[in-house]
Amino acid sequence: MTQRQVNHDSPLPPCTNGHLARHMLDARRPEAGGGHFIECVCGRTQKHPSFELAMTEWRRAHRIRAPRQPRPSTHNVVQLGLRFTGTHQR
Numbered sequence: 001m002t003q004r005q006v007n008h009d010s011p012l013p014p015c016t017n018g019h020l021a022r023h024m025l026d027a028r029r030p031e032a033g034g035g036h037f038i039e040c041v042c043g044r045t046q047k048h049p050s051f052e053l054a055m056t057e058w059r060r061a062h063r064i065r066a067p068r069q070p071r072p073s074t075h076n077v078v079q080l081g082l083r084f085t086g087t088h089q090r
Helices: 051-061
Strands: 003-006 022-026 035-039
Touching (some): 035 051
Antiparallel strands (some): 022 035
16 A cells, blocks of 8 residues: 555644544655645545645645734833823813
8 A cells, every 4th residue: 555644743633524634645756646635534635745735735725723823022111001182081
């Protein structure tokens, strides 16, 4: 067999239907139809020369967004409570 499943330390993100995804590697040359792809019960990606490209297609196809990185907070900034001029005080 030329296809084998590749195991990862962290699980792959599931599809929009909640099916588990798995990373498959077709060991043939790319010219012969080999490459990396991700599949689940309901679908699969095209074959790509690298896992990163296959994962990019998987995330785009299933609308999976990468988590945002937390913004670094600056502790040396003081925010002053300024009022706009021309407003009426109550």
